Amino acid sequence: KAGVTQTPRYLIKTRGQQVTLSCSPISGHRSVSWYQQTPGQGLQFLFEYFSETQRNKGNFPGRFSGRQFSNSRSEMNVSTLELGDSALYLCASSFSDPGRETQYFGPGTRLLVL
């Protein structure tokens, strides 16, 4: 069974630009969560989607948004990039209830904002 895939793996952008990251969950998984990982703050929850609906959102500004498609693939978008957005962005998938079930993480997209 293929694991969680994320594209692109690496990205370099400049301040003020926007970026879209993609996540394909494990086949059959309907829940996708996104996390930001930085050396200073660790792993922080961004949002979670299930059946194309956002069920939960973390404490991030509105510049961070996401969506999920009918095939459970998910994208997250960051607009008006800031230097502090440089991080590893991880997505994780689970069957339906990521709090009770195993969440499987992808390799992440490493974003560098210059």
Next chain:
Amino acid sequence: QKEVEQDPGPLSVPEGAIVSLNCTYSNSAFQYFMWYRQYSRKGPELLMYTYSSGNKEDGRFTAQVDKSSKYISLFIRDSQPSDSATYLCAMSWDGSSNTGKLIFGQGTTLQVKP
């Protein structure tokens, strides 16, 4: 004060040693406790998953949860150089406000020397 506290280390041990990794938390609502291992430039992978208090063993790994003390531990027996990685504790609880959200510790970097 962070909801989950984890000593970032680094922790360096000789091969064959018993390793003890710990997290403390403040939210008594946490019910699900996980340990993830993250190698450099990879996404986290689930090692152990425990519901409520108690012990769980899987090969060389043992997870302990003490809800009365708000303290969880991961023990690694006969540590190997391949165990060198960052170990992250994570927690969650039931509730509509928490769907899809894991709260992570900062991570402990472990190095096992041959």
